[in-house]
Amino acid sequence: MSLQLYNTMSGKKEPFEPYEPGHVRMYTCGPTVYDYIHLGNARAFVVPDVIKRYLQWRGYKVTHVQNITDIEDKIIAKAAEEGVPFQVIVDRYTEAYLEDIERLGCQTPTVMPKASEHIPGIIDMIERLIERGHAYAVGANVYFAVESHSDYGALSGQSLDALVAGARVEVDEEKRHPADFALWKAAKPGEPAWDSPWGPGRPGWHIECSVMSTHYLGQPFDIHTGGADLVFPHHENEIAQSEAATGKKFVRYWVHNGYINVDGEKMAKSAGNFFTVRELFKKYSPQVVRLFLVSKHYRSPIEFNEEVMEATERGYNRLVDAAELLRELVPEEYVGELKEPVADEEASRLVQASQDAVDEFVRGMDDDINTAVALAAIYDLTRQVNAAAHRAQAGASQDMLRALGHALHTLEALTGVLGLELARHAPAAEQPAMELVRGLVQLAVDLRSEARRERRFDTADAIRDRLAELGIILEDTPQGTRWKLSAPDREARND
């Protein structure tokens, strides 16, 4: 069985085959840089990142383009509101966005083009559309004529008549058809503008994605992703423009992710019920946020609330704890793919468990990137690893250590495909401080161990309690006392 992907265009899961064997080309609608990204935006970036990582893991080369919209009405509005130059807004939020997706564990896309860098290509495409009779200029505005494209409405499953009957399309005397949309907008005084055959202005929203995607990926390309709210009109319009301009199919698989809900309602800027990811990072580590996002199938809505976030954090800690235990236990040279089979019966059971986890993980991911199933496979293996590791703490055969090393490798590989990293790490800025913390904690732990040996349990417990208040958890094992930070990579801990 191979990867099945749900295609919004057909409304069905379809077997995935790239246009060019072995090489997947995908495009993701990136942010408009006028504000910090919120959790809903984050999902639209994490979902394609998971798809990309899975494809890579399955051996495909992936070229991934994710644009940055740096020309847009909302940016102009924000600049006016703050009374600062347009570019200040663009730079500030571009930088913040790059930082946010990196912390979320997203690989840097192969190319991150900006609309402002593709004006000539945009003008070319508009000219071609006018030549082919798909667009018309009215003064310095240019519109796409939706009636000229027979397939208009195919992606959203709506006929042109039905779309107009919805009657929320803005009335505009200039347009030949109410659903016609702007390819080029005339600049008003003071607005950022680029020269064009129709006068100074800026591109409409949809045209940049058509131009940039096909510029880097050709036409057709394989996968186009975005939030479900982009199906109409954004993606519908992208298709119309691109196919009208070239006569070729635009995109082979349309992938749309579901929303994040708050109190049952879609999280959105306009609704005001959103959480920026940087706010969330103060309370939860970026890894926990990412785990939360992949805990449900990408097309379903996810309800956001504190209770679920906390449950997610506990689950994440369990995964990390298991990995850390293995790292303590297994000599480094045993971590990795198993080179020779193990003879020991218990060890071979664990090897089998690792294989089962991989099989189940693949089964889930192949079924339209079912990350919930994939995660269940990871948790299953974690449980078995813990059981074996705790027994191994009291002494283990070489075979067992090799099997544990293999299991650790497996856990890291599978969580890695989801973009998760099983490690507690303090933010880089805190690294020097961590050295000091390690020393001080060890000092306290040593003093407490001495107290325990002398059966002065009041003192021992007091030390443990005080450390707990500081966010340091002690665990006594037969081999001595281990310690860990309770919430290691939250942005700031003020508890």
Next chain:
RNA sequence: GGCGGCAUAGCCAAGUGGUUAAGGCGGAGGUCUGCAAAACCUCUAUCCCCAGUUCGAAUCUGGGUGCCGCCUCCA
């Protein structure tokens, strides 16, 4: 009005014709421990309602009920 989605345990969430209905969080009991913590073990649902199809349905069909989304900027 048009189009689409969802309803599974206290919470989150898989499962789309036949299995003991995955997994996580929480809860109860147990093992281990000076006590804890962690970990492991056991237990913790008959699938919104009704009517059909079928030898057999959470899974298919029809009808309800409830919730959500798109049709306007939106990830």
